[in-house]
Amino acid sequence: MKPSPYSKKRNELLSSFPSFIWLVILFVIPIGVIFAIAFKAADPYGGIGEEWTLSTIKELFNPIYPVIFWRTIYLSLISTxxxxxxxxxxGYYIARTGKRMREIFLVLVIVPFWTNFLIRIIAWKVLLHPDGFIKKILVTLSLADPNSILLYRPETVLIVLVYSHLPFAILPIYAAAEKFDFSLIEAARDLGASRFQAFRKVFLPGISSGIVAAFIVVLIPSLGSYVIPELVGGASVEMIGSKIAQRSFVDRNLPHASALSALLMLAVFIPLLFAALWQRKAALTGKFK
Amino acid sequence: MDFLIFENISKSYGSNKVIDNLSIAVKKGEIFSLLGPSGCGKTTLLRIAAGFEEPDAGRVILDGQDITNLPPNKRKLNTVFQNYALFPHLSVKDNIAFGLKVSGFGKGKINDEVERYLDLIQMTDHASKKPAKLSGGQKQRVAIARALINKPDVLLLDEPLAALDLKLRQRMLVDLDWMHDEVGITFLYVTHDQSEAMSISDTIAVMNKGRIEQKGTSVEVYEAPRTSFVAAFIGDTNFFDGEVKSIDGDYCLLSVESFPDIRVYNDKAVKPGGKVYLSIRPEKIGISHNKPSEEKINLLKGKVEEIIYLGSHTKYWISVNGFRISVIAVHSTFMLDIKEISFNDEVYIYWSLDSCYMLEQYKEEDEALLTLPDDEILDQETV
Incomplete structure (x- = not known):
């Protein structure tokens, strides 16, 4: 018997029901809780006050925040x-190389994840330490002053952000490049395009979905990063993640931390919304056909 | 004038020699076909011309200039790819404009030219569509326009009709021929389809195993095949081998297989005692119940083993002393009025002394090309 459109629709709803419940319980409700807590006051023992209040929100206008927010956004955008x-x-190279080498390269991209994230960041700290390996090389090559400090600078945070998020950019771009029809590059070259023109006019539009995905999966963790600025940025290069951690671990002020989180969430949500709209528009114009 | 010249080209992939010291010249303005089975190196040769592959040895010369080491974008050659390779993110119009845009022409000039070529391929109404929305034939025409708009010295076509169905293929073949006359550009056409090559080409080069077996007009390669490969790959044929008994003016008398002696035009100037290989096309052999009255023919007697009636003609397999000969009788009369030749009949088969052709080179493996499955014969019939 052929299923009626109605029963098909019902089947779809039924089968998506568990994941829907999962999302509501573990995602929608917690976010709602965080937004709600932002409208409470902290009690003196690190708990959450009873009363609804706008005082926590008002504290967000503290003059230290604009600088930190701005730094968070530009470091994240530049690192992305x-x-x-x-x-x-x-991604281009891995997609073009032979099957065997491709597997080796993919493993190499993923291998850093086998080491704990914290250890890898602390390793950077060791490398960049005033007596560390990198500093010594730079001084030997007289590229750095012996008295200069490599740690605790925005550039350092930027480098480590790029380092830790690079695999998240490579994987979606590789996935898109792997599906890309490279005979199109030949066609472009045949029609008179230089290597760079073929890359820009044919390859980049061809993997745009991968680039959008890479943008999202790198930007979002960058905006929320806390360990990296904390360890290699220190007090002089704080990002909003560091502040959220301070408010919850040091000040024991959960409402304030929640308010900051909510603000950050909005900052994450807006680019996501744009990306989604852009992708939809592209899909409608047949770009991903 | 020789316009595009391949000079002693060799190319190997690992230990596999794809092109073996090959030299050919394409004349300006002609349609030159590279015809051969898959894996014969014809596409590799085209890719060497386009600049996608580098030959291990040899030179490519275009209009007197050595282009062997030029990158693809610096060659005045454009390719129509087998799978079209249209840019999926660009409209028909932007696909066609691509070459002019990357060459930095002005907007006005680009628009005028694109209009002209859209008109040439009759796609003006589809200018803003994306390739995904086009039919196979339309994609094909866009691919051709996209290449032609750059006014290449030579247009390279890599099996351009292979992805189309039969009817469309015939139409596109006519269109291609018409476009060739319209733009007057030299075409280098790669195909494995002999009927396609024969119908469109000024010159055909038959390729096998990285070498040119024979170069000539369609009629030359069909009527006077140099090797057993050419004879068997283009159309169908019968092979005999024999020994020269005596020379009789322009003709020689041969003892062939277990047949009575036959006479053949001696264009190869063979001497008595020499071994010769012959090819004769099935349609050049007559078939009849009655002994034919003509003089100057070779006559054999045999038994009908198989009959395939195909409307315009009938294909017979005749066994002559255990040797199977394929015969095609083309029908120019009303068949119902004629006494039919049927299975197991004793028949005479005969051919003119000039119809048999001596091969320069014979390889036994080429006989495998002769045993065509039935449906393939039927396919050819509809062409």
């Missing part, structure tokens, strides 16, 4: 941009 820029040739 650099990560994608680095991931493009890597």
């Amino acid at each position: 941009f650099i990560a994608i820029l680095l991931a493009l040739p890597v």
Whole structure:
């Protein structure tokens, strides 16, 4: 018997029901809780006050925040941009190489994840330490002053952000490049395009879905990063993640931390919304056909 | 004038020699076909011309200039790819404009030219569509326009009709021929389809195992095949081998297989005692119940083993002393009025002394090309 459209629709709803419940319980409700707590006051023992209040929100206008927010956004955007820029040739190369080498390269991209994230960041701290390996090389090559400090600078945070998020940029770009029809590059070259023109006018539009995905999966963890600025940025290069951690662990002020989180969430949500709209528009114009 | 010249080209992939010291020249303005089975190196040769592959040895010369080491974008050659390779993110119009855009032409000039070529391929109404929305034939025409708009010295076509169905293929073949006359550009056409090559080409080069077996007009390669490969790959044929008994003016008398002696035009100037290989096309052999009255023919007697009636003609397999000969009788009369030749009949088969052709080179493996499955014969019939 042929299923009626109604029963088909019912089947779809039924089968998506468990994941829907999962999302509501573990995602929608907690987010709602965080937004709600932002409208409470902290009690002196680190708990959450009874009363509804706007005082926590008002504290967000503290003059230290604009600087930190701005730093969070520009460091995240620049690190995302650099990560994608680095991931493009890597993804292109992995997709074009032979099957065997491709598997080796993919493992190499993933291998860093086998080491704990915290250890890897602390390793950077060791490398960049005033007596560390990198510092010594730079001084030997007289590229750095012996008295200069490599740690606790925005550039350092940027480098480590790019380092830790690069695999997240490479993987979606590789996935898109792997599906890309490379005979199109030949066609472009045949029609008179230089290597760079073929890359820009044919390859980049061809893997745009991968670039959008890479942008999202790198930007979001960058915006929320806390360990990296904390360890290699220190007090002089704080990001909003560091502040949220301070408010909850040091000040024991959960409402304030929640308010900051809510604000960050909005900052994450807006680019996501744009990306989704852009992708939808592209899908409607047949770009991903 | 020789316009595009391949000079002693060799190319190997690992230990596999794809092109073996090959030299050919394409004349300006002609349609030159590279015809051969898959894996014969014809596509590799085209890719060497386009600049996608580098030959291990040899030179490619275009209009007197050595282009062997030029990158693809610096060659005045454009390719129509087998799978079309249209840019999926660009409209028909932007696909066609691509070459002019990357060459930095002005907007006005680009628009005028694109209009002209859209008109040439009759796609003006579809200018803003994306390739995904086009039919196979339309994609094909866009691919051709996209290449032609750059006014290449030579247009390279890599099996351009292979992805189309039969009817469309015939139409596109006519269109291609018409476009060739319209733009006057030299075409280098790669195909494995002999009927396609014969119908469109000024010159055909038959390729096998990385070498040119024979180069000539369609009629030359069909009527006077140099090797057993050419004879068997283009159309169908019968092979005999024999020994020269005596020379009789322009003709020689041969003892062939277990047949009575036959006479053949001696264009190869063979001497008595020499071994010769012959090819004769099935349609050049007559078949009849009655002994034919003509003089100057070779006559054999045999038994009908198989009959395939195909409307315009009938294909017979005749066994002559255990040797199977394929015969095609083309029908120019009303068949119902004629006494039919049927299975197991004793028949005479005969051919003119000039119809048999001596091969320069014979390889036994080429006989495998002759045993065509039935449906393939039927396919050819509809062409």
